[in-house]
Amino acid sequence: MEKRVTFGRxxxxxxxAVPQLILIFTFFYWxxxxxxxxxxxxxxxxxxxxxxxxxxxxxxxxxxxxxxxSITASMIFAGISTGLAMVIALVLAALTxxxxxGSWLYRVVLIWxxxxxxxxxxxxxxxxxxxxxxxxxxxNKVWPGFWDPGLDGADAMASVIIAFSWxxxxxNFIFFLAALQAIPRSLIEAAAMDGSGVIRRFWDIQxxxxxxxxxxxxxxxxxxxxxxxxxxVDIMTAGGPANATNLMVYKIYSDGFKGxxxxxxxxxxxxxxxxxxxxxxxxxxxxxxRVHYR
Amino acid sequence: xxxxxxxxxxLAAGALSTALAVPAIAEPVKFDFWxxxxxxxxxxxxxxxxxxNASQKDYEVVCTSQGNYDATLQNTIAAFRAGKQxxxxxxxxxxxxxxxxxxxxxxxxxxMEENGYKIDYSDYxxxxxxxxxxxxGEMLSFPFNSSTALMYWNKDAFAKIGKTEAPKTWEDVGxxxxxxxxxxxxxxxxxxxxxxxxxxxxxxxxxxxxxxxxTKNNGYDGLDARLEVNKTKFVQYVTDxxxxxxAGLIKIKSKDLGQDMVQAFATGTCQLILTSVGDHGTVxxxxxxxxxxxxxxxxxxxxxxxxxxxxxxxxxxxxxxxSDAEYKGAAAFLNFIHDPKTALFWSTNTGYIPVTKSGFNxxxxxxxxxxxxxxxREVAIASLTASEPTEITRGIRLGNFTQIRAEFGTQMxxxxxxxVSVQEGLDTLVKNGDAILERFQQTYPGKTLP
Numbered sequence: 001m002e003k004r005v006t007f008g009r010x011x012x013x014x015x016x017a018v019p020q021l022i023l024i025f026t027f028f029y030w031x032x033x034x035x036x037x038x039x040x041x042x043x044x045x046x047x048x049x050x051x052x053x054x055x056x057x058x059x060x061x062x063x064x065x066x067x068x069x070s071i072t073a074s075m076i077f078a079g080i081s082t083g084l085a086m087v088i089a090l091v092l093a094a095l096t097x098x099x100x101x102g103s104w105l106y107r108v109v110l111i112w113x114x115x116x117x118x119x120x121x122x123x124x125x126x127x128x129x130x131x132x133x134x135x136x137x138x139x140n141k142v143w144p145g146f147w148d149p150g151l152d153g154a155d156a157m158a159s160v161i162i163a164f165s166w167x168x169x170x171x172n173f174i175f176f177l178a179a180l181q182a183i184p185r186s187l188i189e190a191a192a193m194d195g196s197g198v199i200r201r202f203w204d205i206q207x208x209x210x211x212x213x214x215x216x217x218x219x220x221x222x223x224x225x226x227x228x229x230x231x232x233v234d235i236m237t238a239g240g241p242a243n244a245t246n247l248m249v250y251k252i253y254s255d256g257f258k259g260x261x262x263x264x265x266x267x268x269x270x271x272x273x274x275x276x277x278x279x280x281x282x283x284x285x286x287x288x289x290r291v292h293y294r
Numbered sequence: 295x296x297x298x299x300x301x302x303x304x305l306a307a308g309a310l311s312t313a314l315a316v317p318a319i320a321e322p323v324k325f326d327f328w329x330x331x332x333x334x335x336x337x338x339x340x341x342x343x344x345x346x347n348a349s350q351k352d353y354e355v356v357c358t359s360q361g362n363y364d365a366t367l368q369n370t371i372a373a374f375r376a377g378k379q380x381x382x383x384x385x386x387x388x389x390x391x392x393x394x395x396x397x398x399x400x401x402x403x404x405x406m407e408e409n410g411y412k413i414d415y416s417d418y419x420x421x422x423x424x425x426x427x428x429x430x431g432e433m434l435s436f437p438f439n440s441s442t443a444l445m446y447w448n449k450d451a452f453a454k455i456g457k458t459e460a461p462k463t464w465e466d467v468g469x470x471x472x473x474x475x476x477x478x479x480x481x482x483x484x485x486x487x488x489x490x491x492x493x494x495x496x497x498x499x500x501x502x503x504x505x506x507x508x509t510k511n512n513g514y515d516g517l518d519a520r521l522e523v524n525k526t527k528f529v530q531y532v533t534d535x536x537x538x539x540x541a542g543l544i545k546i547k548s549k550d551l552g553q554d555m556v557q558a559f560a561t562g563t564c565q566l567i568l569t570s571v572g573d574h575g576t577v578x579x580x581x582x583x584x585x586x587x588x589x590x591x592x593x594x595x596x597x598x599x600x601x602x603x604x605x606x607x608x609x610x611x612x613x614x615x616x617s618d619a620e621y622k623g624a625a626a627f628l629n630f631i632h633d634p635k636t637a638l639f640w641s642t643n644t645g646y647i648p649v650t651k652s653g654f655n656x657x658x659x660x661x662x663x664x665x666x667x668x669x670x671r672e673v674a675i676a677s678l679t680a681s682e683p684t685e686i687t688r689g690i691r692l693g694n695f696t697q698i699r700a701e702f703g704t705q706m707x708x709x710x711x712x713x714v715s716v717q718e719g720l721d722t723l724v725k726n727g728d729a730i731l732e733r734f735q736q737t738y739p740g741k742t743l744p
Contacts, residue, residue, distance in 0.1 A: 042737045046396035047375045051739060060733075066726070126550060133552030150551045151711040237550065239700075240488065241707035258364050259697040260371070260392060261733065 032273075038266035045260040057267035066243060067251070067268075071275075074248045077161060078225040084165040085221055086214070089172030094202060096173075097180040107177065113170035118231030125163040126236050149237065153244025156237045160245050163232045164225065172217050179213035180206060211291045219283055226276055248272050322347075322354040325620040326380035327627070330366035330608065331439070332359055338643045345639070346630045353623035355382075363389070363608065364696070370613070374398050379613045381620045382627060384438060386608045388695035390426060391513065393611055394434065395693075395738050400612045400621065402628065403433045409625035413632060417650045421602045421678040425689035426609045428744040429514045435609040436628050437649040439640075441572040442603045442674050443494040445593065449586040451479055451565040460590035464534060467566070467593050471543035474565055484547040484555040484564035485535065487710055489696075489703035493606055494568045494592070495535075496528060496702055501604045501687040502594050502680075503527050508731075513691035517735040517743065521698070521727040524720040527595065533716045536709060546710070559587075568592060570606060571674040572645035578667040589670045591677045601687045603677040607646065638662065647674045691743060693734030698727045 039057050041050040061067050092110055096103045113121070128134045129149065136147045149156040183206060191201045230249050233239060239246035239254060246254075249272065256265025329339055336359040343357040360366040363386035373379045385393050393399060406413050415423060415433055422437045447460045455473040467483075474482035485491065500507050505526040510519035523529075538544045545564060547555040556573050558564040560580045574589065581587065594600050610631070612624050630636060637653030638660060640646060648654045654675055657663065663672045681687070692698065701723055709719035 042733075044396075044737055045371050045392065046398045047371075048395075048397050051736075060729075064729075127552075130550070130552035137552070150546055150548060151707060153711070238488070240703060242704050242711060242713060254700065255697070257368055258700070259694050259730070260367075261694065261697070263737075264733070 035266045035269055038263050039270050041263055043262040043266075045262060050263075053263075057263050058271070061264065061267055061271070066246070069243055070246050070248050070251045073157070073244065073246060074226060076157065077164075077229060077245075077247055078222050081161045081164045081168070081225050081229075082218065082221040084161065085168035086172055086217055088165070089169045090176050090214075092169070093173050093176035093180055094206070096177055098198070110173045111170050113167050114174075115170070116167065118167070118228065119235050121167055122163055122232040122235035125159065125166070125232075129159045129162070149241075151241050153241055156241055156245050160229065160232050160236055163236060164229055167232075168221060168224070172221070175213050175217055176210065179210040183209050208292055212293055215283075215288060215291045218287065219280060222279060222283070223276055226272065248275075322352055323619045323623050324354045324356055325382070325616070325623045325627075327355050327357045327382040327384075328360050328366055328370060328380040329357065329384040330360055330363040330386065331384075332361055335439075335644055338640070341643070342631075342636070342640065345636075346627055349630065350626065353626055355623065355627050367392075374613065374615075377615070379615065381612060381616045381624045383611050383613060384608045385435070385611050387425060387606055388690065388692075388699070390435070390609070390689075391691050391693050391695065391743065394428070394691075394743055395741055398614055399434060400614050400616075401432065401434045402436050402610075402612060405612050405621060405625050406628065409622055411625055411629045413629075417652050419605075419649060419651065419654075419675070419678055421683050421688070422605045422649050424683050425605050430744075432744070434744065435611045436631065437605070438608055438610045438631065439644065439646045440605045440607040440649050441570045441646055442605055442678050443498045443568055443592055444571050444574075444589040444673055444677065445591065446559055446567050446569065446573075446577060446587060446589050448559070448562065448565040449588055450562075451477075451482075460588065461593055462590075463596040464531070464593050465596050468534065468538065468543075471538055471566070472541075475541075475543055479565055481545040481547075481558065481564040483538070483544045483566040484558045485539075485544055485568065486546060486548045486555055487703060487706035488548060489699040491706075492699040492702040493604075494570075495531075495706075496523060497690060498568075498592055498603050499531055500526065500528055502592055502601055503598050504601045504684055504686055506686050507690055508692055511685045512689065513693075514685070514688070514743070517693065517731075517738065517741070519692060520731060521724040524717065524724045529716060529720060530595070532706075532709065532720065536716055539710060560585075570645070571647060571671055572607075574671055575645045575667065589673050591673060591680070599681075601681045602679060602683055604687070604689060605678060641671075642668070645671070647671065647678075692731060693738075694730050697730045701726045701730070 040052065040054060042053050042057075043050045092106070096106050096110070129136050129147075131137060131140050131147050131149065140147050147155055149159050187205055188201055191205055196204070226247075227249055229247050230253060233245055233247055233250045234253070237245040239250050248268065252265045252268045252272065255261045255268065327343065329336070331339055339357055339359070343355050347354050358380075360369050363384075366383065367385060367389050370379060370383045370385075379398070403413070403415070418437060422440055423433065424431070426435050426437055427433050445460060449458075451474060452458070452460070452470070454477050455470065457470060461467045461470050471482040485495070487495075497507065499505075500523070505528060506512060507523055508519040508521050510516045513519035535544060539546070545558075547553055547558040547564065553561075553563070555564065555567045556569060556576055557580070559567045560577045560582065562582045562585050571589070577587065591600075592603065610628060612621070612628075616624075632650070634648075634650070634653040634656035637648040637650065638657050641648055641657060642662070648657055658672075662668050705714075705719040705723040708714045708722075709716055714722070
């Protein structure tokens with residue numbers, strides 16, 4: 001028989017929920033509502049007035065080739081950086097989990113990247129990947145003109161992807177390691193005694209057992225790659241060259257904050273929000289089916 | 295995001311004003327001044343504020359750096375919408391059109407008149423005053439930190455190719471760059487092609503050659519101005535720059551690539567750059583030991599009648615909605631900044647130039663320009679006053695010009711990466727820039743520039 005705490009009157013329940021509801025309303029629904037309102041008007045930046053324009057802001061954004069370019073760039077960025085960050089983290093976690101010599105050290109060190117603020121990290125990578133001064137200068141000496149993020153859009157995109165993935169490898173690593181360590185040792189030992197090798201044990205036992213973690217990280221990584229890329233892009237490329245790294249979240253910033261086009265930026269954030277919601281729904285609808293929860 | 299930021303700014307401004315207001319009797323009246331300079335320059339502004347506070351007992355200015363020009367404008371707008379705006383704010387040159395339409399300011403000339411200060415507006419260099427004045431010539435804000443673009447050239451390198459003078463025309467520049475390359479210099483000239491370089495590459499070039507950037511006299515005569523840089527001499531200029539870049543005579547130098555062009559020049563890596571007179575001090579401080587260099591006016595194409603170059607920098611705006619006492623303080627502060635002695639202090643400690651003729655003469659009579667490290671900075675004044683400003687060379691009055699500069703960077707990068715031809719790139723710049731201008735015009739229906 002299940003025990004339940006019940007309230008005599010429904011008002012008490014509501015009262016308990018009110019503080020939380022007020023928080024959510026103040027910090028989420030109210031600003032989001034404002035953004036929706038702004039996206040349907042043309043706002044004068046100094047607050048002198050606004051004009052109702054209906055869906056004009058959305059129409060002009062969606063008719064703009066630069067905006068579609070920005071969506072494509074964001075998708076490429078999200079896909080590659082999520083893939084890189086997750087695969088590398090999984091490999092590192094699997095190796096650490098095997099208790100190789102010195103794994104206690106990796107366990108600590110590999111978590112650090114996530115603790116570094118994006119702008120600091122971007123500054124470091126800007127130096128490392130600078131074609132004339134950093135590590136890549138050596139490569140450029142051997143193959144002149146090989147690496148030029150200042151003019152080559154693909155190189156610039158690669159730079160921001162590397163910096164972003166590097167940060168999220170640390171984040172993913174913690175989760176993967178925790179998931180791997182939660183798998184009972186006896187399962188692995190039994191398989192080992194049956195004669196299966198390391199790779200075989202990984203694919204047949206460990207991988208299926210950590211699919212819930214993989215799914216969770218996939219959702220988080222994709223969402224974050226749309227939102228958390230701002231600091232890295234701002235410091236490393238400022239959206240260039242020729243808009244090659246002008247990701248959606250960076251475009252919102254530059255149109256809204258630098259260009260004082262509050263309405264256009266509000267409309268873009270609504271589109272970004274819808275896109276992230278849609279992507280998350282797709283993931284839950286189609287990928288979660290393959291996840292085995294214990 | 296905007297709203298949250300606005301909320302924070304309002305909170306911060308609120309906390310600040312409750313902490314600073316409540317003036318008791320005989321206490322000096324405090325008022326806020328927000329500015330956009332950082333680092334060394336911010337320290338100079340702080341000293342300036344201290345000097346003002348020490349110079350009299352009635353007012354106390356509280357100076358706060360907001361980090362950069364963009365942030366200053368942003369935070370001021372947020373504070374203004376929350377009713378917590380500073381009394382005086384520094385707004386950069388291209389923000390002038392936005393400020394004029396904001397309805398959020400108190401005209402500087404009116405403020406000074408009401409508080410009994412007589413300012414001789416004809417004392418300002420016309421090239422500086424008219425950038426910030428209305429089309430009728432009224433000063434709505436006070437020019438503050440001002441600069442213009444110059445050409446920095448390495449005398450040692452030019453001596454190697456038998457030149458003792460800086461090239462005066464772009465034709466000469468082309469020949470000299472070739473000679474420098476043949477003499478074994480790997481980087482004869484450095485440029486960068488981001489949004490920031492719109493100033494020296496597009497805006498200054500157009501002014502010197504009396505070429506319009508936009509219709510309606512660069513926007514002074516109406517919000518329906520549209521860009522036209524795709525059919526002026528600027529097209530030839532970009533074509534030449536690209537040609538020289540392809541021939542290896544010009545290298546792109548930027549911070550993202552490891553070394554910006556000022557560093558590249560100061561270390562002797564590159565022999566010619568175009569940048570602000572404000573970098574004069576930096577080059578002097580960081581130059582390679584014993585390197586001999588100088589500055590000259592930007593070149594023009596042969597056969598061009600040279601016009602005045604444009605001022606860059608920022609001006610001081612007084613915002614509306616403050617008390618009379620604060621306005622008195624603001625007027626005293628502006629009057630203090632206007633003083634020639636302040637001009638000397640300001641230009642000595644920064645690379646900026648004096649904005650008034652009396653300030654310039656005062657500095658000259660003090661021997662400021664006679665010896666290193668300040669020798670050469672008078673070229674900036676010569677460049678700014680090369681002619682009376684024409685309808686086109688008085689300045690640029692376009693809405694959301696920051697975004698147009700960003701578009702300039704984008705298209706230049708596309709051109710230099712061989713993605714588009716010069717003409718295609720500039721056509722796209724005009725097309726996208728016009729969309730920005732059109733949007734600005736729609737945001738302010740029925741309004742006209744003063």
